[in-house]
Amino acid sequence: MKVTLKDIADDTGYSISTISRVLSGSDKISTETKNEVISSAQKLGYKLNKNGNSRIKDTINVSLVATGFHEGEFYSSFFHGLNKAAHQNNIRLFLSAVLDYKKGLIKLLKSLASDYYDGIILFVPELNSSDYEKIKKTLPSKFPIISNSLIENPVFPTVTFDSYSGGFLAAKHFQEQKYKKAGIILGPPERSESRFRKNGFADYISQQSDMELVWICKGNFTFESGAEACRQFHDLENKPEAVFASNDTMAQGFLEKAKMLGYKIPEDVALLGYDDLPHNKYTNPTISSIHTDYEQLGNTTINALLQRISDEDITFGLLSFVPVKVSQKQST
Numbered sequence: 001m002k003v004t005l006k007d008i009a010d011d012t013g014y015s016i017s018t019i020s021r022v023l024s025g026s027d028k029i030s031t032e033t034k035n036e037v038i039s040s041a042q043k044l045g046y047k048l049n050k051n052g053n054s055r056i057k058d059t060i061n062v063s064l065v066a067t068g069f070h071e072g073e074f075y076s077s078f079f080h081g082l083n084k085a086a087h088q089n090n091i092r093l094f095l096s097a098v099l100d101y102k103k104g105l106i107k108l109l110k111s112l113a114s115d116y117y118d119g120i121i122l123f124v125p126e127l128n129s130s131d132y133e134k135i136k137k138t139l140p141s142k143f144p145i146i147s148n149s150l151i152e153n154p155v156f157p158t159v160t161f162d163s164y165s166g167g168f169l170a171a172k173h174f175q176e177q178k179y180k181k182a183g184i185i186l187g188p189p190e191r192s193e194s195r196f197r198k199n200g201f202a203d204y205i206s207q208q209s210d211m212e213l214v215w216i217c218k219g220n221f222t223f224e225s226g227a228e229a230c231r232q233f234h235d236l237e238n239k240p241e242a243v244f245a246s247n248d249t250m251a252q253g254f255l256e257k258a259k260m261l262g263y264k265i266p267e268d269v270a271l272l273g274y275d276d277l278p279h280n281k282y283t284n285p286t287i288s289s290i291h292t293d294y295e296q297l298g299n300t301t302i303n304a305l306l307q308r309i310s311d312e313d314i315t316f317g318l319l320s321f322v323p324v325k326v327s328q329k330q331s332t
Helices: 005-012 016-023 031-044 073-088 105-114 129-138 163-176 192-206 223-234 248-260 278-282 294-310
Strands: 060-067 091-098 119-123 145-147 158-161 181-185 212-217 242-245 270-275 288-291 319-322 325-327
Touching (some): 060 105, 060 294, 073 091, 091 105, 105 119, 145 158, 145 294, 158 294, 163 242, 163 270, 163 288, 181 192, 181 223, 223 242, 223 248, 242 248, 248 278, 294 319
Parallel strands (some): 060 091, 119 145, 181 212, 270 288
Antiparallel strands (some): 288 325
16 A cells, blocks of 8 residues: 555654655754654655655645636636645645536545545535535545535535625725616526625625615626626616626626627726636726635645645634635726
């Protein structure tokens, strides 16, 4: 059986992160600790490099299991943030893309957990609590797994952006810009982050005497649904002065259709997206958005995973929110 960093941690009493730093050659670890860890690694048969020093060939192996992975700035930003944090912590990150979460997801997770992976990061927004419970029963007991997908009742430790605050801040930004009539383009109803963004937006407006939510439009996070939302907006008699699109892709679809229909943004209608993807800086006008820091998400996720690997019984931090903020550009 392959010797893992956890085996060395169990033998020495040090945490997984300390073991990783020693074996990757960190100069911030005491000589005594280094000698103890290297001695344990040699005793257990953990492979050191040919020079016999503390730098090894192997690192912590983690699989990122994700659905819906395709070309696009969201996934590029998401993976980059995780991969950067992984590299800084001597973690080798592997991507396992799942085309249909209903077919083969559990089989894949079982395979990964029984192979040479030390942990799993799960990004499958379609899952609900019962799906996670099935996964929990299927995987080896206490296998380290962190989710990046928001659900109301987390089963695994979950690290995600604060979608409710994002919606709340979007409405607050509209009020600060003196917009009184607001609208929202929703994300898919089965996605928790869609519901949280809507709730935050609607709750803020309901508490303001000078604001009104006059339009709610269904969407599905695609460019096409954003364009269709703009077509529906065009037919409204009581139009909102400002529209919050629940992601940037829909905001871009709305923007392009609005320009085709002769609207000026923000003069005729202000527009705010969610994710603050790099492409927003190159549209005309540039798109205001709720800024999400993917590097911070990556660091928080990797730290949570390392804690989970080093302490199987850890129970705190079941749900960790990464803060968001408004990034104002020309569209508001």
